[in-house]
Amino acid sequence: MPTTLEISKSSPIGRSTPRVDGRLKVSGAAQYASDFHFPGTLYAVPVEATIANGRLTKLETAAAEKMPGVHAIFQRVTIGKIARSVQAGFDGIIDEHRPPFEDDIIRYYGQYVGLAVADTFERAKAAADMVHATYEEETPNIESELTPDDDPAEVMTTFGPFKREQSRRGDAEKAFASAPVQLDQTYVTPVETHNPIELQGATAIWEGDKLTIYEASQAIFNMQGIMAQMFEIPRENVRIITKFLGSGFGSKLWPWTHCALAVAAARKLGKPVKLVISRKMMFQTVGHRPKTQQRVRLGATKEGKLVSLQHDYVYTKALLDDYHEDCGEATAFQYGVPNLLVRFGRAKRTFGSPTAMRGPGAVPGLYATESALNELAGQLRIDPVELRRMNEPKIDESLGIPFSSRHFIECLDLGAEKFGWSKRTPEVGSMKRDGLILGWGVAGCAWGAGRFPAEARVELRDDGTVRVACGTQDIGTGTYTILAQLAAEKAGVPLEKVEVALGDTRLPAGPISGGSLVTGSVIPAVFQAADHAINSLLGVATDTPGSPFEKRQAKELRFADGKVFIKAESRSDGVPFAELLQCAKLRQVAGEGKAEGTFGEEKPSVSKHSFGCHFVEVTWQPEIARLRVSRIVSAIDAGRILNPLAGRNQIEGAAVMGIGMALFEETNYDPRHGAPINSNLADYIMAVNADVPAIEVHFLDYPDPEINELGARGIGEIGLAGIAAAITDAVHHATGVRVRELPIKIEHLLASSVLG
Amino acid sequence: MKDQTQSQNGVAVTLSVNGRKHDIRIDPRTTLLDCLREHLHLTGSKKGCDHGQCGACTVHVNGRRVNSCLSFAATHEGDEITTLEGIGQPENLHPVQAAFVACDAYQCGYCTPGQIMSAVALLEEPCGAADAEVKEFMSGNICRCGAYPNIVAAIQKVREGRERPTT
Numbered sequence: 001m002p003t004t005l006e007i008s009k010s011s012p013i014g015r016s017t018p019r020v021d022g023r024l025k026v027s028g029a030a031q032y033a034s035d036f037h038f039p040g041t042l043y044a045v046p047v048e049a050t051i052a053n054g055r056l057t058k059l060e061t062a063a064a065e066k067m068p069g070v071h072a073i074f075q076r077v078t079i080g081k082i083a084r085s086v087q088a089g090f091d092g093i094i095d096e097h098r099p100p101f102e103d104d105i106i107r108y109y110g111q112y113v114g115l116a117v118a119d120t121f122e123r124a125k126a127a128a129d130m131v132h133a134t135y136e137e138e139t140p141n142i143e144s145e146l147t148p149d150d151d152p153a154e155v156m157t158t159f160g161p162f163k164r165e166q167s168r169r170g171d172a173e174k175a176f177a178s179a180p181v182q183l184d185q186t187y188v189t190p191v192e193t194h195n196p197i198e199l200q201g202a203t204a205i206w207e208g209d210k211l212t213i214y215e216a217s218q219a220i221f222n223m224q225g226i227m228a229q230m231f232e233i234p235r236e237n238v239r240i241i242t243k244f245l246g247s248g249f250g251s252k253l254w255p256w257t258h259c260a261l262a263v264a265a266a267r268k269l270g271k272p273v274k275l276v277i278s279r280k281m282m283f284q285t286v287g288h289r290p291k292t293q294q295r296v297r298l299g300a301t302k303e304g305k306l307v308s309l310q311h312d313y314v315y316t317k318a319l320l321d322d323y324h325e326d327c328g329e330a331t332a333f334q335y336g337v338p339n340l341l342v343r344f345g346r347a348k349r350t351f352g353s354p355t356a357m358r359g360p361g362a363v364p365g366l367y368a369t370e371s372a373l374n375e376l377a378g379q380l381r382i383d384p385v386e387l388r389r390m391n392e393p394k395i396d397e398s399l400g401i402p403f404s405s406r407h408f409i410e411c412l413d414l415g416a417e418k419f420g421w422s423k424r425t426p427e428v429g430s431m432k433r434d435g436l437i438l439g440w441g442v443a444g445c446a447w448g449a450g451r452f453p454a455e456a457r458v459e460l461r462d463d464g465t466v467r468v469a470c471g472t473q474d475i476g477t478g479t480y481t482i483l484a485q486l487a488a489e490k491a492g493v494p495l496e497k498v499e500v501a502l503g504d505t506r507l508p509a510g511p512i513s514g515g516s517l518v519t520g521s522v523i524p525a526v527f528q529a530a531d532h533a534i535n536s537l538l539g540v541a542t543d544t545p546g547s548p549f550e551k552r553q554a555k556e557l558r559f560a561d562g563k564v565f566i567k568a569e570s571r572s573d574g575v576p577f578a579e580l581l582q583c584a585k586l587r588q589v590a591g592e593g594k595a596e597g598t599f600g601e602e603k604p605s606v607s608k609h610s611f612g613c614h615f616v617e618v619t620w621q622p623e624i625a626r627l628r629v630s631r632i633v634s635a636i637d638a639g640r641i642l643n644p645l646a647g648r649n650q651i652e653g654a655a656v657m658g659i660g661m662a663l664f665e666e667t668n669y670d671p672r673h674g675a676p677i678n679s680n681l682a683d684y685i686m687a688v689n690a691d692v693p694a695i696e697v698h699f700l701d702y703p704d705p706e707i708n709e710l711g712a713r714g715i716g717e718i719g720l721a722g723i724a725a726a727i728t729d730a731v732h733h734a735t736g737v738r739v740r741e742l743p744i745k746i747e748h749l750l751a752s753s754v755l756g
Numbered sequence: 757m758k759d760q761t762q763s764q765n766g767v768a769v770t771l772s773v774n775g776r777k778h779d780i781r782i783d784p785r786t787t788l789l790d791c792l793r794e795h796l797h798l799t800g801s802k803k804g805c806d807h808g809q810c811g812a813c814t815v816h817v818n819g820r821r822v823n824s825c826l827s828f829a830a831t832h833e834g835d836e837i838t839t840l841e842g843i844g845q846p847e848n849l850h851p852v853q854a855a856f857v858a859c860d861a862y863q864c865g866y867c868t869p870g871q872i873m874s875a876v877a878l879l880e881e882p883c884g885a886a887d888a889e890v891k892e893f894m895s896g897n898i899c900r901c902g903a904y905p906n907i908v909a910a911i912q913k914v915r916e917g918r919e920r921p922t923t
Contacts, residue, residue: 018860023853025856026844026868027800027841033801034803038819120786121790191870196864197865246864247863247866247901359773475860508859652902687902689890689894689907689908692902
């Protein structure tokens with residue numbers, strides 16, 4: 001059985017560490033994709049379709065072309081060839097396969113039909129507004145009730161073929177029919193839009209047949225491969241740069257159509273082209289979390305033991321593409337139940353393609369299943385924490401294999417203790433404080449763990465500094481700092497001596513920033529690279545004339561605390577690596593590291609997930625129908641936490657997004673023309689500072705030896721899973737109203753009969 | 757087709773940004789935000805919505821915080837404009853900037869320039885001592901990463917430091 005490394009008290013691993021890129025971020029010196037400037041850059045603004053379904057019959061561009069400063073108005077016949085890309089395994093992933101302008105059919109509102117390019121942004125915008133489009137319009141399909149389309153038993157998805165009967169054991173239907181206690185409810189989550197504050201956008205620069213793109217990407221190597229295919233040039237001719245990323249939450253994982261448009265326009269015009277999309281376009285053309293409608297049926301004994309679990313879900317999909325929202329991701333393993341059936345269907349709508357949004361699948365899925373469990377607890381008159389304890393599985397029953405490291409019950413115990421759960425009285429409206437009705441709720445959560453393939457390079461340099469390079473991205477999760485901590489740990493230098501390079505396809509291929517897997521993925525690659533660099537250093541120490549270790553053999557030497565010393569002797573007699581390199585007149589020694597991925601492995605021997613739970617308090621003022629989330633306590637079992645400061649921030653931030661999911665967030669579509677009508681940050685409501693209560697985060701910190709040497713799983717997404725179910729349960733406890741369609745609105749709560 | 761710098765339609769304006777004067781000729785439709793970013797290459801101020809809804813573009817005009825995306829550059833003749841770059845630099849951080857680093861009051865950092873410009877302005881505004889007051893005063897700046905608790909902590913850390921000498 002694998003084990004994890006012992007970490008010393010002086011190690012930077014596990015220490016709360018302010019971000020190494022913090023000074024750049026707080027002073028405006030951090031350069032995001034749209035912050036780079038190049039002489040002669042032209043600005044591009046797309047023309048958006050104003051229908052969601054139909055055909056573009058004419059695009060009148062003459063007036064726009066005559067406007068001052070305008071270089072071109074592109075459309076299908078003038079943009080030049082943009083080829084389709086083909087996916088190979090985990091490379092070349094894209095959710096909207098159709099390249100921009102490929103045909104004249106309009107399949108969603110806001111689809112790009114033209115592109116204005118001018119010498120300034122203002123002129124490009126004015127020209128785009130001047131372009132007149134004519135359509136043959138058909139009725140958009142935005143039907144809110146989701147009836148599954150007539151799909152085959154196995155459907156193609158972004159991640160390959162998927163059986164619609166996702167998981168089955170025992171006879172769930174029969175067990176449900178004969179169960180002494182039954183629950184049958186349907187839960188609905190709306191279309192949600194990621195809305196990172198950084199707008200997506202690309203600056204494309206051609207030099208001959210070499211292409212550089214500054215783009216906000218969560219997956220630069222994936223984008224490199226796709227752009228090489230779309231523009232029919234060798235992969236090595238494409239360079240993607242994402243030094244800083246204004247987050248993404250999934251919306252920047254795979255390329256969207258604006259990027260190809262910027263590249264195509266730059267190719268035609270022979271100048272750099274900058275295209276930053278508007279906030280309105282962020283609702284139309286760069287993905288969203290699809291709407292889900294999930295029926296959950298639970299059968300249980302009177303004592304609370306689950307005997308049957310059925311989860312049937314339907315989600316919206318685009319007309320052409322096959323993004324899969326895997327709401328059943330956690331259903332089959334989270335609780336012990338002998339009879340289980342998880343199935344899904346899809347319902348086409350005239351929306352742009354959905355895409356992964358933070359905790360894809362599991363977040364809406366756990367909202368439904370955890371809500372159902374809470375309702376069952378109410379029906380059984382059993383404490384919801386106790387109900388979960390009673391149904392704790394010994395193994396992952398869906399695969400028949402053990403968990404690598406599961407401490408879910410300990411999360412519940414710790415969370416309950418910190419929250420004060422034992423003081424809860426279960427009757428609706430029974431708890432009060434300062435004239436407010438209190439509601440308390442709980443829910444569990446889970447999120448997958450594993451590794452993507454990763455490569456890294458570590459250099460020990462003659463000035464005593466260390467450089468670590470990995471072509472991954474820092475989306476705000478703190479990857480710069482994690483890489484610095486890993487390199488500092490191995491090289492035995494303080495953090496400020498480490499230079500981190502990421503966000504550039506010229507660096508060793510790093511993992512995508514998705515699935516909460518970056519930290520887990522880079523650890524073995526960086527450690528191996530550092531070991532290789534250290535081995536080279538030991539060779540230098542023995543082979544360099546005049547070196548203090550000249551007559552020694554490398555195997556007699558050891559490297560620790562940044563120094564080389566003889567194994568048999570004291571560390572304090574060691575020689576710093578900088579001195580050895582200077583002695584050898586070497587600028588640096590370098591090592592490369594490479595680690596295979598485990599994500600998507602065919603037959604895992606253990607089931608790898610993070611677990612956790614959220615306890616939520618809401619306050620309810622019935623006199624004015626005012627609901628607030630007033631307290632959140634989360635307990636998370638995510639393996640070893642490398643940087644608790646940034647780690648807590650991840651869970652807190654997810655809780656903030658969870659408040660939005662439960663109470664505010666919803667993209668609404670106009671039935672006339674199919675437009676997302678609340679496509680701005682005032683009408684699509686997200687939690688602001690005043691919406692957010694005190695949030696307490698507790699990490700269990702059990703290293704998971706199956707993941708990597710440090711036992712670190714990911715924490716970017718798990719915090720959002722389950723929290724909406726905890727909030728809706730707290731709302732029910734306070735108001736007596738059980739909301740099964742998110743977000744909770746005042747209109748729902750007016751049905752409350754709880755008096756103040 | 758004419759280059760912007762030769763444009764006959766441009767408006768001549770002298771902008772004072774971070775204490776430095778810039779004589780420019782600019783399209784009257786150019787917002788202060790786009791002028792700062794695309795013409796003066798002061799990219800610390802960020803565009804998140806272009807509608808005055810997110811606060812990422814917050815700058816100070818004559819000491820007051822404003823959304824620079826809602827203001828035309830050509831209207832700022834004679835105004836003293838301060839951007840994040842004028843507040844402090846990587847090796848010379850303002851106390852609010854240093855507190856943001858210490859408290860991890862960000863994640864991706866994209867809304868951070870606006871948060872810090874609001875926070876620096878807040879120090880001189882009639883904001884009460886309680887966290888709840890700070891939250892209200894900071895609710896014009898959206899942080900999608902949700903670093904709000906740490907943003908409040910960073911601001912309170914600076915305010916406690918400032919108020920201590922007088923109490």
